[in-house]
């Protein structure tokens with residue numbers, strides 16, 4: 001190991017929780033990957049997790065809407081994260097809205113042990129209601145980044161994920177086949193699928 005690698009590895013930083021949230025297509029996974037790539041350049045040990053339920057693109061990778069990928073471990077419940085060895089300097093979690101209510105406690109445990117925890121997930125479901133453990137995580141996070149997509153109806157910043165098919169169950173995996181990002185006005189005033197911009 002070189003001197004500079006040693007310096008980076010031994011610099012024990014304080015743990016923290018970073019939350020990246022927003023609507024679908026707002027760039028949450030890309031932003032997560034950007035932060036993780038910077039950590040990898042610093043030779044930090046990174047471990048990425050996602051909920052097993054998210055089989056949308058791949059079982060062992062996180063995947064952005066523009067097909068960037070990074071390998072990950074898929075797990076059934078958030079407490080599984082604590083069973084892995086704890087010498088990672090950075091732990092990342094994507095699609096965190098699908099995890100259970102233990103996730104804030106798990107993230108706090110990791111952060112208190114000196115680990116940087118970066119979590120990405122939807123803050124709201126298709127009804128505009130808080131989604132899973134994300135709101136509770138936002139409350140205890142050191143840093144929260146809320147991203148916006150482009151509204152497909154009018155081009156304004158989009159904070160909602162409008163669902164135009166698939167019924168009313170909260171969880172429905174999908175992308176442009178079922179969802180489109182919308183601004184507040186278009187979300188509340190138009191109830192059918194948009195023609196694209």
Ligand SMILES: Nc1ncnc2c1ncn2[C@@H]1O[C@H](COP(=O)(O)OP(=O)(O)O)[C@@H](O)[C@H]1O
Nearest residue numbers: 023024025026027028029030064065066149150
């Ligand atoms: N309406 C839209 N607004 C913003 N980005 C969009 C839109 N439709 C497709 N995209 C693509 O989605 C990418 C973001 O993907 P991703 O990081 O996976 O988002 P998220 O994880 O928030 O769903 C953008 O860089 C862009 O290429």
Ligand SMILES: Cc1cn([C@H]2C[C@H](O)[C@@H](COP(=O)(O)O)O2)c(=O)[nH]c1=O
Nearest residue numbers: 024025056125126161170171172173174
């Ligand atoms: C709004 C909403 C979304 N989902 C699903 C749809 C996708 O599979 C993911 C979100 O993925 P992204 O990376 O943020 O684009 O969540 C859902 O199950 N229920 C919803 O209300």
Ligand SMILES: [Zn+2]
Nearest residue numbers: 151154183186
């Ligand atoms: Zn709009």
